[in-house]
Amino acid sequence: MEFSLTEEQRMLVESARAFAEQELYPYEDEVERTDQVRPELAQQIQHKAIEKGFYAANMPEELGGGGLDSVSLSLFERELGRANFALQYLVARPSNILQACVGDQREQYLLPCIRGEKTDCLAMTEPDAGSDLRSMKCTAKRNGSDFVIDGTKHFISHADIADFVILFAATGEEESSRGPRKKISSFLIDKGTPGFAVRPGYRSVSHRGYHNCILEFSNCRIPQSQLLGEEHQGFAVANDWLGATRLQVAAMCLGRAYRALKIATDWAASRKQFGQFIGRFQGVGFKLAEMTMRLEAAELLTLKAAWKTDQETATDTDYAMAKLYSTEMLAFVSDEAIQIHGGMGLMADLPLERIWRDARVERIWEGTSEIQRHIIARDMLRPYWR
Template identity: 30%
Template sequence: MQSFYSEQQKILQQTAREFSIAELAPKAHEIDEKELFPIDQFKGLANLGLTGLTLDSEFGGSGGEYVDMMVVIEEIASVCGSTSTILITHVSLGSQTISRFGNFDQKTKWLPLLSTGKKIAAFSLSEPQNGSDALGLNTKISKHDTNSYLLNGSKIFTTNGEVADVFVVFCTSDKEAGYKGISALIVDKNTKGLSVIPQHGKLGMRGSSTAEIIFDNCIIPVENRIKDEGDGYSIALQILDSSRIMIAAQCVGLAQGAMNAALDYSKQRRTFNKPISQHQSISFMLADMATELDAARLMTWRAAKRHDEGLTYSKEAAMAKLFSSEVCGRVVDKALQIHGGTGYFKPSIVERMYRDQRVTEIYEGTSEIQRLVISRAILK
């Protein structure tokens, strides 16, 4: 697979791998166990320029392609799923929305701080009642005066929500207008009337902070609206399309981490006077894991490459996210099976990855939504 990467991407891969082993691996269990946001590790990613990867270099971003980001996310996720989720949300959701759709003034104000990791971004779309129905928004904006809106409502499952400085918030000005009534706003965490309620107790990805965000008569300047009123739905769909490539990369990374652990354990663990890797039942399991993992990586690379070359990629991104998330589930399941009872207990890395994987079939579009996107594309 590395032959598909440029020399620069191979260097980036090695840099991310070394950082992950040195800075993430020693803390990954504690981050998960105590639900700790890895702020020092986030700062380390910022120091490497990774919090600005793919963002507009004219406004302080590191530039780079989606294949570059794919390489980085895979390496980070192979060691710590929580940290990869934090980085994906900060870059590919929150910051990327401003980078791709913001105007000059918005980019000038926010991107230098986001790209350098001095501020953390979040993406607020999900609400208590809407789930996969992105049109079912109840968070509303109304005109306060000619220069500002009143924002009221709530969001749930906002990744980075507890620590974010900047929220990209999707809301409706006219529920009867459907998608034409949805707009996107940039909201500062210090806005009066904004409150954050942490949501603890997740099964996996426990180090990535998740929160409910309440907006109570928040006054938001019109200048914080991204593009025009009614453009929010299109913005959300385009951002989710591209960010799904990064979730696919995360799944490849999680699966690779579990695969690595299974390979190492199978060579060390002995039964019937030989390593269990020499038992056909185990070796065939590893062969299936390696084959599916390679296919998932290739599908993710194809989606990222199509994005970078300016080709359509919505179907390919959905395919990569669907396949990679479900492959990851099968790989981590087999990895835990190979570990046996040892893998069932903490602090086994496969125990953590088994829990971390599950949400990848839910967030940024459930597997069912991916099948909907794919089926619509092929039935046109």
């Protein structure tokens, strides 16, 4: 086993961390206060990311992306993850699933996203279909050579700034051993297409400046050329490309936990009560020990899943374990970091209360903690029940 980073990875980590500290941290307070990223600021960050070669780091080099292997990408995500979510998001990593684009779709959607000319968003969740995505009610019905889309999606991240949506909709039903089951297809739909409206979503406790939206489709007609992948194979396309987004969530949680742990350690080493540094009290020192141990365990799970991705041996369980453990670790570390600070931990003068608030969504999106546990247990038990 080899745990050390290559020289190239070390340089990537250093430059990504410097980028977060110099180009993103200075604007965090503003975004927290205003719940917005000013368009000029968004452009500035995007331009600097392109200049640095950070933009679309997840995409293959031959398409103009960064071409990072999965371990390097996870290290990169970890470093960007230290910063406010809305700001780091501007160093875009377009949805991997866009690599399923074929023919004209590549020039219309995939390549402009890699060049920073367009932004995608991805819509699966509906008011009545969250964890149980198969129960989605949004339909895409064939009408001549077109599809007609009807239905509502909600919680769709950054649809307010996206140029198009990667939409998942039901295109029929089939019999399965557990009864009738919806067939799902995915589509590329431009904003401005008649019958497609984007409305503001809900105010969330996590990720100020990064908004979720409601998408409404009513008699929205699109040509067959907007199908992404094969008809009825939407989940197959998703499974091929989206496992890595759980890894991205895991990696970003590491970065934020490192930041919280450093602030807490500095405080424990310098804050005095009862005439001594509070880190000398076991009650505080043991917290730090537990925080650093869980963080390291989460990092090992994440980098192992990334390494297996590079070997093409990663399983759903690998991604589930990395996502589950890292998101729960961040909840623990950010909470304990606040506890170590006492009242000061809750004040917006420090980034801790934001990291703590932002941590909450990580256990919910990209599959809840319960769903990750379900995936792990299912994989363990499947051989018994074949």
